[in-house]
Amino acid sequence: MNVDTRWLTVLGGILSLLVVASVIGTLLKARATTEAKRAVIDNLNARTKAWWVMVAFLVPAFALGWVGTLTLFAFTSFFALREFITLTPTRPGDYLSLVLSFFVLLPAQYIFIGVYGYGMFAIFIPVYAFLLLPAVAAFAADTEDFLTRCAKIQWGVMICIYCISHAPALLLLEFPGWDGSPALLVIYMLLIVQLSDVLQYVFGKLFGRTKLAPQVSPSKTVEGLIGGGVSATLIGGLLWPLTPFTWQQSLVMAFVIVVMGFLGGLTLSAVKRGLGAKDWGVMIEGHGGMLDRLDSVSFAAPVFFHLTRFFFT
Amino acid sequence: MRPSASALVGLVQLLVGAYPRWVGCAPEPRQRIYFANHTSHVDTIALWAALPRQLRERTHPVAARDYWGTGFRRYIATKTLRAVLIDRTREDKTTDPLEPLLRVLAEGESLILFPEGTRGPGALPGPFKSGLYRLAQAMPRVELVPVYLENLHRSLPRGAFLPIPLTCTVRFGAPLGTVAGETKEAFLERARAEVVKLSAAPQ
Numbered sequence: 001m002n003v004d005t006r007w008l009t010v011l012g013g014i015l016s017l018l019v020v021a022s023v024i025g026t027l028l029k030a031r032a033t034t035e036a037k038r039a040v041i042d043n044l045n046a047r048t049k050a051w052w053v054m055v056a057f058l059v060p061a062f063a064l065g066w067v068g069t070l071t072l073f074a075f076t077s078f079f080a081l082r083e084f085i086t087l088t089p090t091r092p093g094d095y096l097s098l099v100l101s102f103f104v105l106l107p108a109q110y111i112f113i114g115v116y117g118y119g120m121f122a123i124f125i126p127v128y129a130f131l132l133l134p135a136v137a138a139f140a141a142d143t144e145d146f147l148t149r150c151a152k153i154q155w156g157v158m159i160c161i162y163c164i165s166h167a168p169a170l171l172l173l174e175f176p177g178w179d180g181s182p183a184l185l186v187i188y189m190l191l192i193v194q195l196s197d198v199l200q201y202v203f204g205k206l207f208g209r210t211k212l213a214p215q216v217s218p219s220k221t222v223e224g225l226i227g228g229g230v231s232a233t234l235i236g237g238l239l240w241p242l243t244p245f246t247w248q249q250s251l252v253m254a255f256v257i258v259v260m261g262f263l264g265g266l267t268l269s270a271v272k273r274g275l276g277a278k279d280w281g282v283m284i285e286g287h288g289g290m291l292d293r294l295d296s297v298s299f300a301a302p303v304f305f306h307l308t309r310f311f312f313t
Numbered sequence: 314m315r316p317s318a319s320a321l322v323g324l325v326q327l328l329v330g331a332y333p334r335w336v337g338c339a340p341e342p343r344q345r346i347y348f349a350n351h352t353s354h355v356d357t358i359a360l361w362a363a364l365p366r367q368l369r370e371r372t373h374p375v376a377a378r379d380y381w382g383t384g385f386r387r388y389i390a391t392k393t394l395r396a397v398l399i400d401r402t403r404e405d406k407t408t409d410p411l412e413p414l415l416r417v418l419a420e421g422e423s424l425i426l427f428p429e430g431t432r433g434p435g436a437l438p439g440p441f442k443s444g445l446y447r448l449a450q451a452m453p454r455v456e457l458v459p460v461y462l463e464n465l466h467r468s469l470p471r472g473a474f475l476p477i478p479l480t481c482t483v484r485f486g487a488p489l490g491t492v493a494g495e496t497k498e499a500f501l502e503r504a505r506a507e508v509v510k511l512s513a514a515p516q
Contacts, residue, residue, distance in 0.1 A: 078478070082330075086480040092470040098477045281480060 006180060010187055010242065014055060021048045040205050047198060050293070062183050066114060066171050069183065073168040074110040079290040081106065081160035083281040087272070088152045093142030097133050097150075101157050105129050109165050117172055125162040130154060159268070159298045160291070166301035173313050178244035188243055189304050192236040192254050193261045193296045200228030200262070217269040229258045244312055256307060257300045264299025317393045318369070322362040329355055329468050330480040333363035336511065337487030338458055340365045344423055345456040347372070347485070348445055350438035350508050351427035352466035355476055360425050360460060361394055363483035373417055374425040377401045401430065411447055418452050428504065436466060438508055441501040449500070459486040459504065461511035484511045
């Protein structure tokens with residue numbers, strides 16, 4: 001299979017999946033009898049709608065090549081960081097650190113991916129930003145909760161900029177003996193993460209009995225995790241033609257993506273609830289904010305990136 | 314709509330969100346005075362941008378001549394926002410500083426007013442000046458809509474130049490009712506309390 005037919009197959013597959021999901025959603029909505037059922041179907045339909053929007057952004061971005069992809073993910077990071085900082089209490093003394101995070105660190109990280117490649121992009125935030133941000137904050141001469149405030153901003157920068165930027169960074173990888181485009185790997189990872197999310201939700205609604213962590217994420221159940229996780233892993237294994245992996249390797253990678261995605265969702269849910277909110281924002285109808293959709297990606301992307309880079313390039 | 318206005322609204326929405334939340338009233342084309350807490354230079358544009366386009370065209374921010382009256386800011390204020398400039402300094406004591414506002418209201422247009430008169434440091438507004446009371450007395454039929462601007466004090470603290478792009482929301486409350494025989498002080502405190510009440514509204 002050459003690159004072009006692979007792209008057409010992926011795109012055709014995703015579009016047919018969305019069409020089927022939209023049709024089923026409309027039919028189910030008409031048949032829903034109770035208020036609770038209707039709420040679940042509305043939630044699913046809102047997710048489907050949001051994925052249409054995501055695809056509408058992703059396709060032209062990928063078509064524009066790495067500049068388009070980096071730009072799209074840079075804006076994604078921007079909105080995610082905005083949601084994170086909006087919910088995180090800051091003081092006027094944090095002004096300079098925040099301006100630096102949004103207007104310098106964020107564009108720099110994505111420019112480094114495009115211009116300098118792996119070396120700079122991998123250490124820029126963990127080393128340089130880690131040291132620079134608190135130093136800048138120290139100049140503001142406000143010592144109240146200093147360590148806590150620095151930690152909060154650094155956490156936001158790590159998750160929203162550094163971790164998310166690993167998804168488009170997959171474009172940097174070169175695979176000897178593989179004729180595919182690394183952009184297919186971005187799609188591969190996003191597909192598995194999003195499918196795992198929704199399948200866990202569906203399995204949880206259908207068979208969920210045992211709450212997994214009621215204080216942190218009330219909708220997560222053991223049955224949902226196992227049912228959704230296993231099926232997303234299996235689908236991930238079947239997607240091996242998109243990747244330089246064999247189907248067995250693809251199965252393992254999909255499993256790692258599912259596990260990391262789950263941990264990301266759980267952890268960021270804990271952060272969010274610790275800040276006293278139910279959703280990160282209201283940007284995506286039915287999905288809360290940008291971060292509510294990207295929590296799992298932010299954990300899955302770096303690990304998937306490094307495993308792939310270590311074992312396959 | 315004027316292109317400069319569309320560009321300004323788009324820029325402000327990208328930078329600070331300025332998402333409208335109509336909590337206590339609907340975005341209807343009534344003649345209103347929107348009064349809000351004042352913490353940053355973006356407040357005026359954020360509130361104006363949060364209004365639907367048709368309402369924006371007939372709503373004029375009230376802006377201080379000493380800040381908005383010169384250079385590029387004057388262009389934004391008069392041409393883009395079509396603001397009403399007033400004299401905070403009042404060197405000429407013979408004229409009524411509210412006179413230009415009353416003239417605009419007499420034409421059936423709406424206003425955006427920051428009754429504190431100046432930017433405050435925190436999340437909650439300071440005491441209101443008497444301008445709002447006098448406008449309400451002169452124009453009893455104009456609806457007085459309290460507005461709370463959330464997060465803008467974090468986004469652009471005093472002295473800062475570039476806003477931090479937080480998600481800022483603009484909450485519109487229920488119009489103030491009238492209370493017979495109310496003193497000026499009681500009215501101003503009630504108006505301020507309505508804005509404070511909106512600060513705790515659910516998201």
